[in-house]
Amino acid sequence: MDEETRRNWEIITTPPGAEWSGRARYAAAMYFCQRGDMAPEVLEIYRICSRLDAEDPVSVLRRWKLGEAWIARLEAFRKGSG
Template sequence: MPAAMLFYQRGLMDAETLEVYRICSRLDAEDPATVLRRYRIGSEWLVQLENNGAS
């Protein structure tokens, strides 16, 4: 989670997306990107992930 907080503090991630990462940090089997897609939030963050070759 520390990385997600850093992205949030730098303005690269919104509060809703940070909250998903916070919750998923306790759920080993849950991928935050999948949750973001499922609930249709964090679209800007997902674009950044895809541009950087992640999930």
């Protein structure tokens, strides 16, 4: 994995709560969507959550039953990097 991709994985897995974290996660989500790694409807959830730093977009995806493939990729990254 190249450095830019690794950095975007780190950003998109930023825990909710930190100031500007929602916007940072959204920027990383745009990166993954442009690469074709994320569905547009998943990106839309990240966009909605971008101004809500305390909101976890993955929790929203689960509640709305969207983005199962994306959630699986996130979980695989977290297991592999932790």
